[in-house]
Amino acid sequence: MSINSFVGQINMEMGSLEERSNHELEDESLISPAKIGQKTNSFHAPQLGSSCRDWRIWSSKLLGNAVFMSIRVVVFSSKLNLLMPFGPLAVLVHGLSDHNGWVFFLTLLGITPLAERLGYATEQLSFYTGDTVGGLLNATFGNATELIISIYALKSGMIRVVQQSLLGSILSNMLLVLGCAFFCGGIVFNNKQQVFNKAIAVLNSGLLLMAVMGLLFPAVLHFTHTEVHFGRSELALSRFSSCIMLLAYAGYLVFQLKSQKDLYMSIAEGGTLPEEGSDDDEGPEISKWESVIWLSILTAWIAILSEYLVDAIEGASIAWKMPVSFISVILLPIVGNAAEHASAIMFAMKDKLDISLGVAIGSSTQISMFAIPFCVVIGWIMGCPMDLNFQLFETATLFITVLVVAFLLQEGTSNYFKGLMLILCYLIVAASFFVHVDPTLVEHKT
Incomplete structure (x- = not known):
């Protein structure tokens, strides 16, 4: 050769x-x-x-x-992310002025896209972890915004803000989010009757009624003055009930993800809040470690903004001449539920009401059976007397709301008129809290 x-x-x-x-x-x-x-x-x-x-x-x-592609997918793929610059702007305004009204408003705008992206990152990570761990991630990060705000409020001793913001998240999901989903789905499918799994809806309603029971007894014990040890029995009952509620929620996760896995498959998939235009068989858009990194970054940024948000609540109430209860029950939950709101409507318009119901009612179940008792336990560890006595007005509002929603869900069908009823009920609740004066504040002033 x-x-x-x-x-x-x-x-x-x-x-x-x-x-x-x-x-x-x-x-x-x-x-x-x-x-x-x-x-x-x-x-x-x-x-x-x-x-x-x-x-x-x-x-x-x-x-x-790879870094550029990850940033493009997470940061620039949603139009809601145009609100992200308002977060740093809120920090700047807080440093240059004492106008708490503007700081609170800008922080609300800045947290809104972060809450939506947190749900997206949780969804991406759940592709790699499976249903069981994905359910736990959803329980932890699905309402992470509310939990972070609540923990900062507990550190500041603002127990009523914690109670009212968590209560407002339940009311917002059950009335506003579910109502808009039913209404939009009914308008799109006006010529047919939309249906969903009635058995799952009834079970979630039962869990919500159990949460109402946990909140009702401490309030009744307080207002009837039948405590064995005044002030201490109410707190001890709240902590005991919180541990029982957490145990019940853990059993619910096992039942949902293990015992009745096939029955809950659609809801388990819908609880992670897929993005617009997604299909049932879509795959992850970012890798597992990218999801973990983005979860850490978004959680840290939400934690920073939550501190400014909590510090500006009372100042915003004075500047806007609004009750603190209205800000806590109505305004704060709208920010935390932005992702749930968009996802529930999107899936209802695709005639996937089981997923919409899992997003709205499932999130309410998480807050009532996990977030609220978790905050009581965290307050117990921090030495903060956080209890389940949400006062008579708030407890009665929650009780009536759960009854109304349970009655509307018992048939397993949906239409636009049911959605309109839920939206109008939420407007009544919002107006009620706008004219409601928190009795604890009155006692504090006197």
């Missing part, structure tokens, strides 16, 4: 090797959850004879491309 033919054969083998490596890189990009491979064609791998410096440059370009 001549030298020229030998050199030619070597060149052909190196060319085929380079072509095969490019094909393998292409195939890996097709199965990558982050879909980074769409941009990797612009970065060609170095030749076999290239130096280590060329390989480092190529790998750094690939890493930079």
